[in-house]
Amino acid sequence: MGKKFYFNAFEMNCPVHQSPGLWAHPKDRAWQYKDLEYWTDLAKILEEGYFFAIFIADVLGYYDVYKKDWRVAVENGIQIPVNDPLQIAAPVAQATKHIGIGVTSSTTFEHPYTFARRIATADHYTKGRIGWNVVTSHFDSAARNNGKTKLPEHNLRYEIADEYLEVIYKLLEGSWEDDAVVRDREKRIFADPDKVHEIGHKGKYFEVPGIGLTEPSPQRTPFLFQAGTSEAGRNFAAKHAEAVFASSFEKQELKEYVSDIRKRAADNGRDPKKVLVFVLITIVVDETDEKAYSKLEEYQKYISVEGGLTLLSGWTGFDFSRTDSPEDIKIDSDTSIASTKHFADRGGTTEDIAKWVGIGGAGPTFVGSAKKVADELQEWVEETDVDGFNISYVVAHETFKDIVKYLVPELQRRGVYPTSYNEGTLREKLFGYSKLPDTHPAARYRDIEKVKKEKKLS
Ligand SMILES: Cc1cc2nc3c(=O)[nH]c(=O)nc-3n(C[C@H](O)[C@H](O)[C@H](O)COP(=O)(O)O)c2cc1C
Numbered sequence: 001m002g003k004k005f006y007f008n009a010f011e012m013n014c015p016v017h018q019s020p021g022l023w024a025h026p027k028d029r030a031w032q033y034k035d036l037e038y039w040t041d042l043a044k045i046l047e048e049g050y051f052f053a054i055f056i057a058d059v060l061g062y063y064d065v066y067k068k069d070w071r072v073a074v075e076n077g078i079q080i081p082v083n084d085p086l087q088i089a090a091p092v093a094q095a096t097k098h099i100g101i102g103v104t105s106s107t108t109f110e111h112p113y114t115f116a117r118r119i120a121t122a123d124h125y126t127k128g129r130i131g132w133n134v135v136t137s138h139f140d141s142a143a144r145n146n147g148k149t150k151l152p153e154h155n156l157r158y159e160i161a162d163e164y165l166e167v168i169y170k171l172l173e174g175s176w177e178d179d180a181v182v183r184d185r186e187k188r189i190f191a192d193p194d195k196v197h198e199i200g201h202k203g204k205y206f207e208v209p210g211i212g213l214t215e216p217s218p219q220r221t222p223f224l225f226q227a228g229t230s231e232a233g234r235n236f237a238a239k240h241a242e243a244v245f246a247s248s249f250e251k252q253e254l255k256e257y258v259s260d261i262r263k264r265a266a267d268n269g270r271d272p273k274k275v276l277v278f279v280l281i282t283i284v285v286d287e288t289d290e291k292a293y294s295k296l297e298e299y300q301k302y303i304s305v306e307g308g309l310t311l312l313s314g315w316t317g318f319d320f321s322r323t324d325s326p327e328d329i330k331i332d333s334d335t336s337i338a339s340t341k342h343f344a345d346r347g348g349t350t351e352d353i354a355k356w357v358g359i360g361g362a363g364p365t366f367v368g369s370a371k372k373v374a375d376e377l378q379e380w381v382e383e384t385d386v387d388g389f390n391i392s393y394v395v396a397h398e399t400f401k402d403i404v405k406y407l408v409p410e411l412q413r414r415g416v417y418p419t420s421y422n423e424g425t426l427r428e429k430l431f432g433y434s435k436l437p438d439t440h441p442a443a444r445y446r447d448i449e450k451v452k453k454e455k456k457l458s
Pocket of ligand 1: 058059134136137226227228231232233234246336338
């Protein structure tokens with residue numbers, strides 16, 4: 001039997017996430033993103049297939065690199081309009097029992113004090129099923145509209161993110177002791193002030209002197225996702241993340257990434273097996289190979305090339321309207337989140353690349369019968385040591401329904417995929433414990449008085 005692995009659904013609270021143009025497919029439901037039923041239906045489908053989590057990407061800006069204009073993005077619904085991901089969490093939790101809900105939030109715009117309350121509230125209402133995808137943002141449009149003239153430079157964003165997490169840990173791990181809330185009716189004491197601590201944070205970027213606003217939630221700090229690719233990003237992921245999202249088209253490259261992240265985690269004194277890596281893919285599966293390929297062909301008719309070029313331009317920071325040849329692409333390393341190498345290496349014209357990105361975005365697509373796709377997934381797991389797949393959809397919710405109907409039973413028969421959920425919080429389901437372990441940097445802030453004393457002495 002091979003190594004067991006997990007599935008994660010890669011979603012976004014908007015009509016077009018990774019498959020530009022497919023919103024026009026008659027079966028597509030993504031345009032219903034603003035109805036709660038869209039999300040609760042999806043979560044129920046995924047839970048039947050034992051998906052580990054539904055994970056919702058987010059941006060606080062828009063795609064205006066292509067043709068230096070946001071109009072193309074708006075016309076094609078490319079990640080705009082985009083709703084707040086966190087508001088989906090509680091209704092999804094109420095409609096399901098186990099599936100995790102991962103939400104993306106950036107450390108570059110919202111203050112950590114208000115965010116700590118928002119994420120802790122969600123952890124309460126989901127009974128500990130919340131994950132947070134920590135991103136630092138890459139759109140100048142997000143900066144311009146959020147009180148900054150320009151994004152802080154790439155490595156500085158990670159430096160700010162590191163202090164942001166320190167504030168979050170202090171608030172969520174250190175401010176309120178486990179037994180601070182006593183609810184003593186006779187003595188008329190709701191919470192014991194001696195067990196609630198001011199965090200006294202005075203750093204380079206944030207100042208938070210007082211106490212946290214929330215009582216401890218089931219996980220305290222939410223389950224932490226991240227997707228660092230650069231040197232600074234990898235170091236950040238290895239220090240903080242419990243699951244990392246990777247984007248890779250080649251097994252060799254992914255293998256190196258997985259082993260690099262595990263090594264860096266071990267260098268941080270963490271258990272490298274407690275940093276899971278999920279790679280971005282798309283799956284088109286049906287009863288037979290022929291049916292799956294004809295389904296793919298039918299999907300491809302709906303791809304929007306302009307939409308694909310809009311995504312590519314936003315991801316690379318390079319305006320794809322300026323060239324027909326991938327060789328001319330020059331990425332802006334400060335605002336890019338994708339390597340042009342992946343696109344340029346494919347050859348063809350930029351239009352060919354856009355069409356190829358049109359199905360599922362910047363990851364490989366596996367097409368065929370359950371047997372064929374299962375063989376390929378197992379090969380990827382065995383050869384790269386990756387822990388799971390972050391699956392983007394082509395047609396909502398058909399893609400996930402097909403996976404649950406055809407592929408999941410085949411993987412379960414092979415003994416490489418979950419057949420049940422463990423009880424408890426998201427972290428507990430995966431790792432068997434609800435709170436971050438002592439080897440995680442957050443643990444240090446549990447004794448906040450000691451941290452304050454040490455700071456005074458230094
Ligand atoms: C699967 C995946 C999902 C991501 N989701 C988001 C997102 O929702 N919002 C965002 O601003 N960035 C997102 N990113 C970008 C990453 O946060 C990160 O900026 C990128 O991987 C480049 O790494 P670097 O910042 O270390 O250079 C995602 C990346 C990957 C691979």
